[in-house]
Amino acid sequence: MRTIEAASQEDEDDVQELWARLIVKASVSENLKVNKLHIEILRSLSPADTALLELLHPSVVYREFSSEAEIQAFNNEMNTKADVKWRKFSEEDRAVSVQNLLRLRCIASLPRIFSANRVLHQIRSRELRINGTVVVPARFEEMLGDLVTLIYQSSGAMPYDATQPVPLLRRGWFGPTETGTITVPELNHMLTPLGQGFMKAVTIDQALNKGG
Template sequence: MSDFGAGEIVKEVASGGRGAMRRVFGPALTEFGEMLADSMKLWRFKNLLRIQGKVDRIAKERSIPAAALNALPFGDSMRTIEGASQEDEDDVQEVWARLIVKAAASETPKVNKLHIELLQSLSPADTALLELLYPSVVGREFTTQAEIEAFNGEMNSKAETTWRKFSEEDRAVSVQNLLRLRCITSIPRTFMADHVLQQIRNRQLGVDGALVDPRRFEKMLGDLVALIHQSSGAMSYDATKPVPLMRKSWFGATQVGEITVPELNHMLTPIGEAFMKAVTLEPNLEDN
């Protein structure tokens, strides 16, 4: 989408926009334009118009007719416009556009306030990691080793072209930001406490108890503290370690394979999962 001149931008927004955005936001778009026209915040106008272009493109690609886009409530419209107009990163603008289209195409159009707040706090690196972690691998069943290897290859390839293109510093900051926003957490490792206790029983003396192996007990406490620190974001997992795939059986949990994608040491929280559902367009969105 080509850039607009100052006069065209003010005129475009103050008149209520065009295309899908005008239908979705209605009078809220005009109110927003008039509110900012005096201060000439052209940067925000340009951002909004670029997102408008993405909304129109997505609707066209999905074959969503204008009549299928419902108007958002006025309050939702104002909050969405306010947040979206402050975003100038192309990758994040794309997520804003998807949020708008999916909300407007639903039978009960609305935008969750939390999702607006989250999106205002995300960087391109953040969105790349969220995309990589969705849908979650947690709970996924793999039937063969070949299936596990194919999954590892596919996910590593995806990570190389998206998340790993960012610098190591950007990725580290991104992980901390998503932990702060409670969008992701570290996948908990299996906690092992084998042989910490050794049973002792002597019926003649009436003894029935257990002895503690001090070295194993100390190691167990260290592992527990590390898990707590990792879950809180105070300590990172060793990303070089693969993620074990465990399966429950009559004999306890057994390892059936491992995920060799370092990024999958993290998983989406319920907040992160709900956010990604809100900004992910399903193939049959137009039929919903």
């Protein structure tokens, strides 16, 4: 009853669609129970918010690609999907939407790669019988600056640059190697566990669709 009452106060069609899905799924699914978080999140969403959530769902953070052609096909698919709804909103509306979803803990900034390369410099001298490493002060200072920036960005105290391509990395014996890039700017953000749980609650499964 609380869900239906809250849904009746929503004026935006796109958000009403999520309310309808939540009510339908809760009515027919034995595994889903509507909780207060679902209601509070839906009350706080705008049409732009719903467009970004649907673009990021299902999560693609842990998706693996087998070839460059598959990566390119994925980039084309996601860019087309973003053009349909999300990118039709103004730049200002999209910026506000990202901040709102960060506030609701539904999305998070994709962690940046943190590199400590070239911080240590190897020194070898047979004459002096030296075989060791020393810290390179300039590179160490640069590394600390990068780390502080990442901390500030993750906390929301500094703006996060979401225009960069997302590198795809594969772990190997000698460290991670880049296997390609995702060129969809929106994928610089990802769904949090809370966001994933919410989207699962408002997404109609194929099995439910087949059942009417």
